[in-house]
Amino acid sequence: MKNKGMIDQNIDGQNEDLELPFYSLATIAIATNNFSSNNKLGEGGFGPVYKGILADGQEIAVKRLSRNSRQGLSEFKNEVMSIAKLQHRNLVRLLGYCIEGEEKMLIYEYMPNGSLDSFIFDQMRSNTLGWLMRLNIICGIARGLLYLHEDSRLRIIHRDLKASNILLDSKMNPKISDFGMARSFGGDQIEGNTNRVVGTYGYMAPEYAIDGLFSVKSDVFSFGILLLEIICGKKNRGSFHPEYSLNLVGHAWKSWKEGRTLELIDTCLKDSCILSELERCLHISFLCLQQHHEDRPNMSFVVMMLHSERSLQEPKEPGFYVGKKSPASSKNQSSSTNEMTITLLDGR
Structure with a gap:
């Protein structure tokens, strides 16, 4: 059974009643x-x-708050507040919620092709994703x-943009989930800080991972990581060089500066890619990944660059991170992670 319900939101001192369909526990259990x-x-x-099918045949995805979850009621309410009034073809649509006893659930549209990471990091499935x-x-x-x-009613900073949070619909269109x-801002506010850094290491911007400073530009950094992973078909976290402990960003930057771009491309793209487009996307990813947030473009400029052929700065x-062998270790054996020195930050 689905009813129009009112969920009381009290996040960060804001009080707002959002009208959102309420689904009973019995309805979700049956589905x-x-x-x-x-x-x-x-x-x-x-x-x-969980996947579910409602009585009318509609397919749904049900996020059930685990009792042992690191996240709690505030994150549950935050997700509702952040997305309830958002409508965009590249955002997963929230259909309703269920709060009954100790159960807290969010009901979303079902995305039949799952998450992006299940394609780009899988040797077999990645072949189905041409350029x-x-x-x-x-x-x-x-x-x-x-x-x-x-463009949304409030300025939303996602703070956890990564391949597993990009879902794909039946036509392989991406939707952020x-x-x-997420944190929302009103007016002209574009940044904030926190003592509790949340998100996923490997996608965090330097200023966020170190100082807890987040902004639209920290999301841009995460987008740059994601863009690089889509091109290369590899996760950022890992080592990609026999003599230097480089993660994907470090390896890609070194290869790009040395004119070895072709070595970075996911092997299954070699026959389908338009090299000029791929190299442009790689260039854009590095603009998004610049160490200082003020140097990174905003997303309106990123979208423009993706749809333009103008020259890029x-x-x-x-x-x-750059981990380099010490002189002593190079004579004997490969350096350990304890010998890694930080030049610039990428969260691990």
Whole structure:
């Protein structure tokens, strides 16, 4: 049963009643076959996600707040408040909620192709994502992020943009999901700070991971990581050089500066890519990854660059870790992670 309900929001001192469809626990239990393991789509920091089918045949995705979750009622309310009134083709649509007893659930539109990471980091499935499809995904994510930053009712900073939070619909169109960590601003405010850094290491901007400072530009940094991962088909976290402990950002930057761009491209793209477009996207990713937030473009400029052929400015060095062998270790054996020195930051 679905009713029009009012959920009281009290986040960061804001009080707002949002009218949003309420689904009873009984309705959701029936839709998910009593939260059957066969219906489980995955699990994140919030808790498990289940596929469900309502009585009218509509497919849904149910995020069920785990009792052991690191996130709690405030994150649950935050997600509702952040996304309830957002409408954009590149954002996952929130259909309703359920709060009954100790159960707290969010009901979303179902995305049949799952998350982006299940494609680009899988050797078999990545072959199904040719360059044109990846470019469409890149542009869709950029448009969704632009809407959050500049065109929505409130300015929304996502704070946890990553491949697993990009969902794909039946036509492989991307939709940004998981707004539990998002922060909203009104008026002209574009940044804030926090003593509690949340998100995913490997995608965090330097100023956020170190000092807790977040802004639209910290989301831009995360977009730069995501863009690089889509092009390369590899996760940022990892080591990509035999003599230097470089993560993907460091490896890509070194290769790009040395004119070895082709070595970076996901091997399954070699036959389908338009090299000039791919190199432009790589260039844009480095502009987004610049160490100092004031040097990074905003998302309106990113969208313009993606749809233009105008020349791009040279990026400054990105934020990343560089681990280098010490003289002693190079004579004996490979350096350990304890010998890694930080030049610039990439959260691990």
